[in-house]
Every structure is written in C-alpha cells, then in structure tokens.
Amino acid sequence: MKAKTNTGRRDAELSRRLILDAALVEFSEKGFSGARIDTIATAAGVSKPMIYSYYGDKDDLYAAALREAYIQIRAGEQELDLEHKSPEEAIRALVSFTLNHFKSKPWFISMLNTENLHRGATISKIHDVGEIQSRLLQELKIILQRGQDEGTFRQGIDPVDLYITIASLCYFPISNAHTLRVVFDKPVDEDSWLDQRRHDAEELVIRFLKP
Amino acid sequence: MKAKTNTGRRDAELSRRLILDAALVEFSEKGFSGARIDTIATAAGVSKPMIYSYYGDKDDLYAAALREAYIQIRAGEQELDLEHKSPEEAIRALVSFTLNHFKSKPWFISMLNTENLHRGATISKIHDVGEIQSRLLQELKIILQRGQDEGTFRQGIDPVDLYITIASLCYFPISNAHTLRVVFDKPVDEDSWLDQRRHDAEELVIRFLKP
Amino acid sequence: MKAKTNTGRRDAELSRRLILDAALVEFSEKGFSGARIDTIATAAGVSKPMIYSYYGDKDDLYAAALREAYIQIRAGEQELDLEHKSPEEAIRALVSFTLNHFKSKPWFISMLNTENLHRGATISKIHDVGEIQSRLLQELKIILQRGQDEGTFRQGIDPVDLYITIASLCYFPISNAHTLRVVFDKPVDEDSWLDQRRHDAEELVIRFLKP
Amino acid sequence: MKAKTNTGRRDAELSRRLILDAALVEFSEKGFSGARIDTIATAAGVSKPMIYSYYGDKDDLYAAALREAYIQIRAGEQELDLEHKSPEEAIRALVSFTLNHFKSKPWFISMLNTENLHRGATISKIHDVGEIQSRLLQELKIILQRGQDEGTFRQGIDPVDLYITIASLCYFPISNAHTLRVVFDKPVDEDSWLDQRRHDAEELVIRFLKP
C-alpha cells in the first residue's frame, strides 16, 4: 500500500476538475455543437480518452458543465447577506448582486442560452437542479414578508415572479451586449452605463414593490 | 391562377425566399454550428449548390438569416399605431407588442442568442442593421416627450435605455422559458402566466416613468 | 431572310474561337483537372451551355485545345525560311527558332506536359496530328542531305532523332524554369541566360552533326 | 521475423511512410488537382484522418511528396562513383545514369512537370531543396577541372549549365514519350531506341566539352 495510491486519487480528482473547468469554458464560448472535445482535452492538459472515461460522451460532459454552471452560481449567492438589511436595502442588494454576477460570470449566461436553444433538453435530466435556487428563493420570501409587515411592500408578490423580474432586468443587457452595442450604438459594456443600469433596475423593482 | 410552389419551379426569386426562410428556421433552432446546409436545402426544396450560388458560404447565409430576423421585426413594428394613443396607453401597447412578438416569432430570440454567443461577429458586418430600429426609437422619443409635456412621465428618460428595459422584461421569460420551467417549476409558457407577466411588465415600466 | 442570319453565323464562329482560346489558356495554366469550365465560359464571355453545344464535354474541349496548340505551332513554323540558308545556318536558325518558340508560346509546353501526364490518352485520338510536323521534318531532311552532300554533316543522322535532340535542348530549360530557378539558383528566365543557352544549344547540335 | 505490413499495425512511422509513398504515386500520376486523398488513403491502407493528422492538408501532403521525389533522386546519385573514372568516362556515366534514372523513376519527372505547371509555387517553400543537388554539382565541378587539367575539356564550362544540358537531353525523350510516340511514330519507349539515345546524348556532351 504505497503513498502513490493517494497521489493517484488526488491526480484523478484534479483531472476531473481540470476537465470540467475546460468544458465549461468551451461549451459556454462555442455552444454545444461548436465545442470541441479536442479543445477541451488540450485546455485541460489531459488525453481525450480520459474525458470519456470520466464523463462519458459529449452530451454527458455538457450536462456536467451545465450543472457546474448552476453550482458556481449557488456558491456565489452564498456570499449575500440579506438578513441584516432592511427590506428595501435587501432588494437593492439582490438586484445589484445579480447584475454583477451575470457580468462577472459570463459563462453562466452563455450556458443558459445554449441550454434554452436546445429547448432545455439537458437540464431536465439534472436531478438536483431544482434545489439550487431554493435558498435564494427562501430568503426572498422572508424579505417580502418583512417588507409587507412593515408596510414598505405590496401584498401578493410571488417570490419566483419577482426573481424572474430581477433576472430579466439584469440578464438582457449583458446577454445581448454584443448586438445592443451594434444596433443601438450604446456602450453597454462600459462600467458607467452598467452602473446607471443597475440603479435603474433597482428603482424599477422598488417602485414595483411599493404599495 | 396557379399558386407558386417549389415544384417544377425555375424562379430565382422564389428560390431565394424559400432558402432564406428555411435558413432562418434552421439557424434559430440549432445555432450556427448545429445548423446543417443539407437540412436547409431539403426544407427549402432546393439543391445545395443553389444555396451556395445565391448566398455564398454558411457564414454568408447565416448573416442573411440574421438580417432577415431584424427585418421581420421591423415589419411587425410598422403595424403598431402608437401616435393615436395616450402616452401611457402607447407604452403599454409597446410592452404588450414586444412580449407578443418575442413569443410568436421565437426565431428572433434564438438568432439573437446565437449571435451574442458568437460575440456579435456577424451583426457588425450587416451595414443597414442600425436603421432598422430607428423608426421605433423615433416614435418612442415622441411618446416620452408627450408624456413629459402632459406631466405623466418624468424628465430625463433616454429612449434607448427605455427600450432596453422593455426588451429586458419581455425577453428573459421567453428566452429562458425552458430552464425556468425546470428550475422554478413555473408554467412560463402558459398563456395565463404570460398574461400576468405582460401586465406586470406594463406596470413596472409605467411606474418607472411616473415622476 | 434578314441580314441577321449572316451576323448570327459570324457570331457563332467568333464564339467558337473565343471559347477555344480561353480553353487553351485555362488548360495550359491549370492542367486538365485544375481547369474550370466556368472559368473558360467567363473568360470567353459565353454561357456554359454554349461550350457544351459547340465542343461537347470537358474531355472533348481539352482535345480541341490540345489540337489547337499543335496548330498554332505549325502556323509558327511556316515563317521559317530554311531553304535559302547554308546547312549550318539553317540548323542554327532552327535551334534558335525552337527555343524562342517554346519561350514565347508557353501554353504549348504546358499542354504537352499535361498530355504526357495523362499518358497521351487524348493525342492519339486526334487524327491529323501526325501531319503537323511533317513539313518541318521534310525540310530538316533536305538540310541534312545538303549538309552531307557538301561534307559539312555526318552520314546516318535521322531527322526525327535530330529534331528530338533540338527539342530536348530547348524544352527543358523553359519547361522546368520554375524548379531550376529555385533548385540551382539560376536566372533561367532572364534573356541573357537564355541567349547563352541558345548559343550553347546551337553549338551542341552543330558539333554533333560534324563528321 | 515478422515482415512489417500495414495490417493490424499501430506504428506511426510506418503509417507516415506508407502515406508518403502512396501520395508520391498518386500526385505523380494525376497531378495536383487530379490526385484524390481518398485514393491515397486506400493505397496506403490507412484512413483519411490519418493523412490529415500526419501531413496537414492536401497542399502540405503534395509538398511532402515533392520533397520526397528530390530526396529519392539524391539517394540514387549517391551510388554513382565518379571519382575513380577518367573525366570522359565520368561524364558518360553521369549522362547514362541520368537517363536511366528518369526512365526508372517516372514519378520524378511527373512531379517536376506538375510543380512547374504550378509555377514552382511549392518548391520555393521547401527549405532544404537547394542542398539536394549540391553533392552532384560538386563532383561535376571536380570532373570538369580534371578534364581541363589533362586537356580533354575546354575552359569556362559552368557546372550548372552543363548539368542542365545533360538533364535536357535525358528529360525530354522520357517526359514527352507519349506525345512523341504518336506525333513522330517513334518507339521512344523501347530499350533499343533509348540505348541509341543514351549513346547520342553522351556523344553530344563529350563533343561539346572538347576544346
């Protein structure tokens, strides 16, 4: 029973990690059909057969990458600390966070677009994807309740619908930055414009929640 | 009075049209890399060489399809009659139209997603794409002015930013319908939910515009 | 019976001519497989169906072009006036002419190379190709006889073999100019080098013919 | 003692060799445009992707085949033993060798013709092609010097020009055998005619070198 066993396991773990990271980048940059197993292997520094032995075929690897995108989002959301803020401040913080998050993790948006292009064929096979946003929704529910209790927010706001509204406002300007820049000649990727947009989005949501 | 079909034809204009329609469908359903020239040829009822002789290579055909998507949007917007409505009614109508449009012409959203995945590489080569939304923006500007004049709307609203807001609210729920349905277990493609969303979107925008 | 009939015939003749010239250029520059019917049609300013109706398929057109190359050579040789020169002068003139000819009509060499690459499959089908060089050989025979009679030349020289010798010396430096230039770093396409080569070739042949 | 064949192999070096040999045959028989990657793959007993992975695209493979033709020539010339012959004998041996070589390695002439048809576009990219004939030229230089020293040969003969003369005399009758046979009705591929030609070529060169 040599020490090498342990190293072997660690290397295996590392290889899996490197493959997954490379796959996430490749799929998000090229879409499913545009992604190349060869490119992923090279980027991860492993041989192609390794990818197949660890993850199965291209579809399976794509599914793993899609799940990873959601997992990374969840990890990011852990950092939010909404409980110690006033309802309005919490909402503003969530809007702001969401916009930043979409901006700083571009592969998430790309993976979502790719997955929706494929009519959600893969995401429905990922069993634990439902749980992912649950924590966020739970917090949102509490914030809404607190806002209603203190009279800041209206009654009858569904947390999921509210989240969809927030996501809508944050998603589109980033997801469609390239076409917007050309079609409307707007500097949608400059910080100053995004700051303004963040502010507008907060304002939109707050006004919407007001009684 | 014979209806023009694709059988026994020798009609260049018709062939061009059939190819373009088929290309728009194929590219929007599969993305650039996933689209097959073969499939387009079969769907259009023409041979592959025709496609190449009329449109050049796959990139060129994709560019033509992308441009066509924008042209169809413009054509749809022509039908809106915003001038004879009150400012608030006009805004509500525009929101409603945009949501309907995204919903009923799914290839537009798909093409935009595909194009943004490719970092806008193609759209910047379409020379007249800027003019396409110009009419709508012009109308939007007038509505905003009328609203300001009568005191319904705030000062300092940029028409492009407003349009981006409207588009954001209408785009995401439809663009991401497949993932939303799975992740949040929401019936985002049912009419009842969309009606509610349409109403919420109008409300969001109107509240935002109020002084 | 309008005058147009006549014009129509003349145009037909002209079209045939234009096609043949374009074909000769295209086949000699690209070889058989590299030549494009489309290119020939464009260069000749006619439609592709015209080519097919006048000359048959690509093989037939190639055969016509090959024959044309020989015909043009024959036409060139008509200009030589060997009878009024001394035997030695006549031989020198023939060598000089051959080199010039190969140099100034590059498609002839290209067509020969192409045809030999194809193992002479086409030339054997051109019925009148044998007669083409006959006049030249006849003259050569007379020169040799005159040289023998006056004691300048040896006995037993075969005119065809002599012509092959002359052609050999003139063909290779022009046919292989591109590779010679690179491999031996010789300026084989400059006039000064060719003048020297012409002189050497004459000298070689004359010395060979001396008793 | 198992002979290396292409069956059940997994031997990169052997595969490369088999591909190169097959490519040399195919390109020399069909020219660049006429050559088929499919044919080469089948002849070499490998799949098409192997060819692309080992040699790049068709142009690259052609370049490798062209270079190989020159390398085989060099290898053949190594066997000549000119140093221990008298100058005249050495020249005769070289002429004889060159004719034999062109005759027995027909792909060399075919490759040269193909390359010259393409205006030497490829050979100028092969970096070491210049060195290939260098050894032969060196030997030729020495022979000429020895001949001059002993008074057998003239002064002022350039080795490259001399080689071009020798090559000219040997190249044409073989390169153009197919057309010569038809046009002049000469049995240029029969051994007896070639023996005579070899003798004439030697005589031509020797007479030319004499003071």
Place this chain on the structure above:
DNA sequence: TATGAATGAGTATTCATTCAT
C-alpha cells in the same frame, strides 16, 4: 491510470453537366 494511434460517419463546398425557356 493514461494515451498515441486510428477511424466511421459526417459536413461544407465544388464542379461538370443538363433543363427549361
């Protein structure tokens, strides 16, 4: 565990050739 070698099944693109007017 790991990978260099190998390939079947595509996939965009081309080209000689024919059809319909």
Place this chain on the structure above:
DNA sequence: AATGAATGAATACTCATTCAT
C-alpha cells in the same frame, strides 16, 4: 442561338469516439 436556373456526384476536411498498449 443563347442562357439563367438547377443539380448529382463527388471531394477535401472534421470530429466524436474507440482501440491497443
């Protein structure tokens, strides 16, 4: 006589996937 429209059959090249070691 002439051609714009159209295509079947290649053809170079790619890519996910597996084999043998």
